[in-house]
Amino acid sequence: MVTMRRRFKGENTRAVHLPAPPVPAQTPTAPPVWRTSGFAFAGAQEHADLVHQGGGYLYSRVDNPTADAFAQAVAALEGATVADVAAQAFASGMAAVSAVFLAFTKAGAHVVAPLALYGGTFDLLQEIFGRFGVAADFVDMTDLEQVRAAIRPTTRVVWAETLSTPTMSxxxxxxxxxxxxxxxxxxxxxxxxxxxxxxxxxxxxxxxVVHSATKYFGGHGDATGGVVCGRRELVEKIRRVRIMTGGQLAPDEAFLLRRGLETLPLRVRRQCDSASQFAAAIAKHPAVKAVDYPGLTGHPGHRLARRLFDEGPEGTRFGAVVTVTPHGGRDAGLAFADALRLARSATSLGGTHTSVGHVGTTSHAGRDDAALLRAGIDPGAVRFSIGLEDAADLIADATDALDVVARVTARRAEAPIGA
Ligand SMILES: Cc1ncc(COP(=O)(O)O)c(C=O)c1O
Structure with a gap:
């Protein structure tokens, strides 16, 4: 007897069960956005095999091809000359940072981290991991003796920042x-x-190696993400944490972040060149107390940067963040940030637009002047993330703003006490 396959005719059924999209045999020139939360299988056996043995796509929180495309692209850049590098993508830089401590610490473990650490990582270690019995010591990472002394038998992770803002150590x-x-x-x-x-x-x-991809990788301030790269066996542990804590990067963000990587060297080299010119010019302004930028020969990290950072065809690059401290303390710093017209007060860094933040009231808010000074940060410090504008315009903008600060500071100094 021949059994006829039933044809389902209901209009809603037909609307939901549209023909499957084509999966081309040819490689697309731009990677597709695999915006799907799950995958369908040829049958129950394939489904069961994938659940138990892996080896394919199952569910986007677990693995997603667009997120993988981004992670693999970062592994290719970070592992340009190192074998067997893998990476995992995350929904934000902080999700990536958290995964490292979740994967490699447990109650009773200890972490050594920099005193001038990014505020989000500092809070994570203090508020969350501290509560679960992971102790952290914060030391001056540029003093290797302090680091050596802080490491205990229970230390599982030493955490550092290759370039640390705002001091740019x-x-x-x-x-x-x-x-x-x-x-x-x-x-x-x-x-x-x-x-x-x-x-x-x-x-x-x-x-x-951890990145907030939100910054230079995306580069346009329109996508949030993070990534962890390293040896395959370590990254596999990171992947397990990502799957269980649900920190997966969304496909749309992964697309934007991967696209950003294609212009990363062009943008970063240009931003670094402008930052070097900006730092050198602004350091000469009489209203400036200090400029923190490792490209300046007086910066404590200058020689180390020359040793560790790539020497491109036009010489070493030193990053695109410059911290400028005017004379006059916290008030002068705030007035300086306020007087800028081209560089805008904005969160984040690494984008096409130059952004600034007064350190003591933004990235390091909540620390009084004494606490800032202990971390090597002047209460007047203003952090610039240099974008893609013309360096001459950025220098003119900062010069005009510093002139304003100088006038205000001079008036304050002249004013009779109590006025
Ligand atoms: C150095 C550094 N690490 C990590 C992060 C956290 O990244 P996200 O904001 O993508 O979570 C930031 C964010 O400002 C950062 O500047």
Whole structure:
């Protein structure tokens, strides 16, 4: 007897069960956005095999082809000269940072991290991991003796920032890797501000490299994401955490972040060149107390940056964040940020537009002047993320703003006490 396959005729059924989209045999020139939460299988057996054995796409929180395309692109850049590098993409830089501590610490473990650490990571270690019994010591990472002394038998992770804002200090990655490995700890670094254009920490035996992709990778301030790269066996542990905590990067964001990588070297090199010109010019203004930029020969990280950062055809690049401190303390810093017209007060960094933030009231808000000074940050410091505008215009904008600050500071100094 021949059994006829039933044809389902209901209009809603037909509307929902539209023909499947074509999956082309040819490679698309731009990667598709695989905006799907799940995948369908040829039958129950294939479904069961994938659940139990892996080896294919099942559910986008677990793996998504667009998120994988982004992660693999970052692994290719960070692992340009190192074998067997893998990466996992995350919904934000902080999701990526959290995954490292979730994967490699447990109650009773200890972490060593920089005193001038990115505020989000500092809060995470203090407020969340502290509550689960993970202790953290914050030290001056540029003083290797302090790092050595802080490492305990329970230290599992030494955390550093390749380039640390706002001081723009440079981490001695090979020396830190030696210190951490000698005591059985991993060295994980946040390399958001350096990007693989300046430095690829895996080449210096760093175990894990983390980025907020929200910054230079996306580069246009329109996508949020994060990524962790490193040796495959370590990254597999990170993947397990990502799957269980649900930190997966969304496909639309993954598309934008991957596209951003195609112009990363062009943007970052140009931004670094403008930052160098900006730092050198602004340091000469009489209203300026200090400029923190490792491209300036007087910066404590200058020689180390020359040793560790790529020497491109036109010489070493030193990053595109410049911290400018006018004379006059906290009020002068706020007045300076306010008087800028081209550089706008905005969160985030690494975008096409130059952005600024008065450090003491933004990224390091909540710390009084004494606490800021202990972390090596002047209460008047203003952090510039140099964008793609013309350097001459950025210098003119900052010069005009500093002239305003100088006039205000001079008037205050002349005013009779109590006026
Ligand atoms: C150095 C650094 N690391 C991590 C982060 C966190 O990244 P996200 O905001 O993408 O979570 C930031 C954000 O400002 C950052 O500047």
């Amino acid at each position: 440079v981490a001695d990655l090979p020396a830190l890797a030696n210190l951490a490995h000698a005591r059985g700890a991993l060295l994980a670094v946040d390399s958001t501000v350096a990007t693989p254009v300046l430095c690829r920490p895996l080449e210096y035996h760093v175990d894990l």
